[in-house]
Amino acid sequence: MALFCTDTVLDxxxxxxxxxxxxxxxxxxxxxxxVALDDIERAVRELSGHADAVAxxxxxxxxxxxxxxxxxxxxxxxxxxxxxxxxxGPAAAPALIVLVERMPxxxxxxxxxxxxxxxxxxxxxxx
Numbered sequence: 001m002a003l004f005c006t007d008t009v010l011d012x013x014x015x016x017x018x019x020x021x022x023x024x025x026x027x028x029x030x031x032x033x034x035v036a037l038d039d040i041e042r043a044v045r046e047l048s049g050h051a052d053a054v055a056x057x058x059x060x061x062x063x064x065x066x067x068x069x070x071x072x073x074x075x076x077x078x079x080x081x082x083x084x085x086x087x088x089g090p091a092a093a094p095a096l097i098v099l100v101e102r103m104p105x106x107x108x109x110x111x112x113x114x115x116x117x118x119x120x121x122x123x124x125x126x127x
Contacts, residue, residue: 035091040067040084043092047083048075052103056117058096066095068120070111072103098123 040055050071060066069080081093098120104112 035067035088037067039088040069040092040094043084043087044069044071044075044080047087048080050075054103054111054113054116055094056113056120058117058120060095063091067092068096068098068117068123069094070098070100070103070116070120072100074099096120096123 037055037057041053044050044053044055050073052072053075054070056068056070057065058068069075075097077094077097080097084092084094100119104115104119106112
């Protein structure tokens with residue numbers, strides 16, 4: 001069996017495909033729900049004008065994973081949760097919003113997702 005995957009995670013057992021899921025680096029998973037983090041970022045940018053918003057997964061005792069939103073300027077948590085829930089469903093609502101003075105970036109200019117994920121994990125939940 002030949003398999004070619006670029007944007008998915010694949011679990012294969014012998015010649016059978018057991019599960020195909022989106023790339024786990026860009027998805028927050030909850031039981032029965034998954035949400036693409038880039039969809040959340042795009043929605044936040046459209047809804048609130050936060051051009052530099054980055055969404056990362058964070059551990060959740062209730063859900064396994066939830067979403068943390070990192071921004072460089074203030075954002076109304078209740079408003080953005082309501083608007084993201086309306087647009088993308090309840091799994092998209094950030095459990096945590098982290099305000100940073102400057103977005104950590106890699107040499108390429110892309111957000112440093114490892115640093116941002118660690119920052120979110122070390123932050124106190126806002127809800």
